[in-house]
Amino acid sequence: MLNKQAEPVPLQGVRVLTCRPEALAARLVQPLQAAGAEVENWPLQAIVPITLSGAERQKLLNLDHYTKIVLVSPSAVQLFVELAEDYWPQWPLGVEWFTVGAGSAEFLARVGLEAQYPEQGDRSEDLLALPALQQLQGEKILLVKGKGGRTQLIEQLTEAGAQVEPLVLYQREPLHWPAAEVARVKDFDYLVFTNGEALKVCPLEAEKSHLPLLVPSERIAQLAFAQGWQRVINTQGAGAAAILQALCEAQTNQET
Incomplete structure (x- = not known):
């Protein structure tokens, strides 16, 4: 009897921090987790x-x-x-x-x-x-x-x-990240923002030179560069499918 081949998990073990409002987090977090990523959502804003x-x-x-x-x-x-x-x-x-x-x-x-x-x-x-x-x-x-x-x-x-x-x-409306959470950001491999307003209230400075930042459009990418982020990836959309594809491509490029 043939063993059923396991589904591929392209983001196995990749640590991703998303920053969506709590009510909107699941529709992004769950697809990333299904692809193998270790995901946490820390809201920067409330609806x-x-x-x-x-x-x-x-x-x-x-x-x-x-x-x-x-x-x-x-x-x-x-x-x-x-x-x-x-x-x-x-x-x-x-x-x-x-x-x-x-x-x-x-x-x-x-x-x-x-x-x-x-x-x-x-x-x-x-x-x-x-x-x-x-x-x-x-x-x-x-x-x-x-x-x-x-x-x-x-x-x-x-x-x-x-x-x-x-x-x-x-x-x-902006939410406050406690200092202990800010200190933990260095443990993640990627940071995901889905709107420019979140980027404007982001409390991070030290991570701007090395942490890859995923944003949904060229306009927000340019805003990120202007704020000092150096590794910015334009996902060409704020939906889970676009973000998942961009993460998979970024991880593949990093491994090759």
């Missing part, structure tokens, strides 16, 4: 819902006034559904829904909404490449997001002719 003004709540009441609704993060999707279901026991007809990633689209599907998303990549550029977002003259778009993010997306949708209204549902 904090924003109390909406009357004008912002009116946008939720007027979902049927928009032709397209774009939700740009898992936190935006979750908070939006929690709020909007109070106003819409049945979702409005005639609205096209969009997310940046497959995970967010799956979440919407569980509440009866079919969303379009990029098959490859999870950046603003990948979303903007969707055929349904090419001809936007006269379109009215609701962009559901966190405070301070995706300004490029708003600009490019507007340039394409759309009227874009942002709906900001949350902000990221």
Whole structure:
């Protein structure tokens, strides 16, 4: 009887520190662990819902006034559904829904909404490449997001002719790393950031010359270089698949 060959674990024994907000950590940590990595998540930020003004709540009441609704993060999707279901026991007809990633689209599907998303990549550029977002003259778009993010997306949708209204549902607030945790960072092989705001509040200095830092875009890579990081890897996306691939490639290059 033939023995079943064990599944390959390309990151066996590789120590990875991720810095996602606690509520979002599992969707990155679990795939890395499945690939053999030893992963810890130390949040640098917390996702904090924003109390909406009357004008912002009116946008939720007027979902049927928009032709397209774009939700740009898992936190935006979750908070939006929690709020909007109070106003819409049945979702409005005639609205096209969009997310940046497959995970967010799956979440919407569980509440009866079919969303379009990029098959490859999870950046603003990948979303903007969707055929349904090419001809936007006269379109009215609701962009559901966190405070301070995706300004490029708003600009490019507007340039394409759309009227874009942002709906900001949350902000990221910095968390403090105790000195004992900071001292342990030297024990890891890679550090992963999935947004630029986390990079801005990172308490590390001594590790900038030697610890490989993975970031999701060229913009954030340039921010990292400007802050003094010397070994920066652009994963070309913030999703688990892009980060896993970049880690595997980096580890292969290091071993050869």
